[in-house]
Amino acid sequence: SIDCSGDSRMCCRKEFFVDFKEIGWEDWIIQPEGYHMNYCAGLCPLHMAGIPGLAASFHTAVLNLIKANNADAAVDSCCVPTRRRPLSLLYYDRDSNIVKTDIPDMIVDACGCT
Amino acid sequence: APKGVWCPTCGLAALAPTTRRDVLIALAKQSILSKLHLEDRPNITHPTSRGALLTALRRIRAQRTDTALSSGMPRGGRVPRLRPGTQEYQILSFAESGSSASRSVRLHFHFTRELAGSTEILQATLYLFWAVPGPGTYPVTIRLSQPDPRGLNVTGASETRLEVQRDGWATLDVGRAVQSLFSRGGQKLTVELEVAEDWGSPLLSVHSEAHWPFVAAQARARTPTRVQRR
Numbered sequence: 001s002i003d004c005s006g007d008s009r010m011c012c013r014k015e016f017f018v019d020f021k022e023i024g025w026e027d028w029i030i031q032p033e034g035y036h037m038n039y040c041a042g043l044c045p046l047h048m049a050g051i052p053g054l055a056a057s058f059h060t061a062v063l064n065l066i067k068a069n070n071a072d073a074a075v076d077s078c079c080v081p082t083r084r085r086p087l088s089l090l091y092y093d094r095d096s097n098i099v100k101t102d103i104p105d106m107i108v109d110a111c112g113c114t
Numbered sequence: 115a116p117k118g119v120w121c122p123t124c125g126l127a128a129l130a131p132t133t134r135r136d137v138l139i140a141l142a143k144q145s146i147l148s149k150l151h152l153e154d155r156p157n158i159t160h161p162t163s164r165g166a167l168l169t170a171l172r173r174i175r176a177q178r179t180d181t182a183l184s185s186g187m188p189r190g191g192r193v194p195r196l197r198p199g200t201q202e203y204q205i206l207s208f209a210e211s212g213s214s215a216s217r218s219v220r221l222h223f224h225f226t227r228e229l230a231g232s233t234e235i236l237q238a239t240l241y242l243f244w245a246v247p248g249p250g251t252y253p254v255t256i257r258l259s260q261p262d263p264r265g266l267n268v269t270g271a272s273e274t275r276l277e278v279q280r281d282g283w284a285t286l287d288v289g290r291a292v293q294s295l296f297s298r299g300g301q302k303l304t305v306e307l308e309v310a311e312d313w314g315s316p317l318l319s320v321h322s323e324a325h326w327p328f329v330a331a332q333a334r335a336r337t338p339t340r341v342q343r344r
Binding site: 018023025027035092093100 | 159204
């Protein structure tokens with residue numbers, strides 16, 4: 001997968017960090033200090049369909065050419081997360097109990113075209 | 115995205131950077147709160163002291179290691195793994211002082227409705243720090259009960275007798291009581307400690323925060339029961 005830079009238009013992962021202190025949540029969320037709320041954005045031209053990320057192997061190049069020449073056969077393709085991991089939180093609940101939990105699939109690590 | 119079809123993140127690209135940032139932060143807040151089953155962020159009235167938190171975490175780790183060694187599991191006491199994707203919770207609930215008399219003291223442990231309603235308890239342990247007045251054996255009766263929200267009738271009372279012989283931490287398995295509390299949607303567990311004679315606050319060292327009684331529970335998100343028909 002690739003991380004978006006400057007003006008990249010292809011499917012890539014945009015990093016976005018939410019600092020809990022900046023949003024006034026640092027009093028009830030003990031750990032971590034923020035949340036990497038990355039997301040996927042960018043175009044998935046038809047010949048990129050089905051390739052998680054930008055694979056650069058020969059096999060993929062051939063596959064791309066086949067797809068590009070049979071464009072009408074391909075369907076729409078979207079830029080989506082292909083790898084995610086949990087967000088571990090240590091926080092106070094309403095009764096000031098301390099709770100630790102891992103919320104599954106909250107952080108996007110990689111993006112690719114469906 | 116094809117012409118005319120709304121693409122969730124393309125819309126972001128069209129926004130001004132500050133607006134985009136506000137939208138993303140609002141999304142992050144909404145996502146975290148909904149995954150924690152919270153309507154809004156909690157307002158913390160009395161945060162736990164760092165000392166009490168660190169002591170509790172050390173005690174739980176020590177207890178888990180002891181349990182693992184006694185049951186022959188490898189050091190570090192692997193916690194029973196759950197099905198992947200199951201959201202698991204570790205809960206630390208510190209006691210709130212209740213009424214006390216010369217021979218008894220009450221402690222209350224509160225659990226939020228959100229947690230009680232969305233999780234099932236896997237295990238729960240009560241940690242108490244005894245401070246005995248001198249050499250000898252001191253019988254203590256521990257009563258667990260779940261007063262209803264109005265504090266009137268009490269259900270699920272259970273009683274345990276312990277013999278305390280020296281200072282230090284002691285643990286009591288309260289998993290069944292907390293599970294019954296959660297299954298009834300209750301939110302308060304009351305622990306009453308009673309001693310035979312007037313030895314001062316019944317053996318509990320309630321003067322130092324680092325020895326404050328607490329319940330450590332492990333829970334997992336309730337998965338909707340799936341009925342398979344053939």
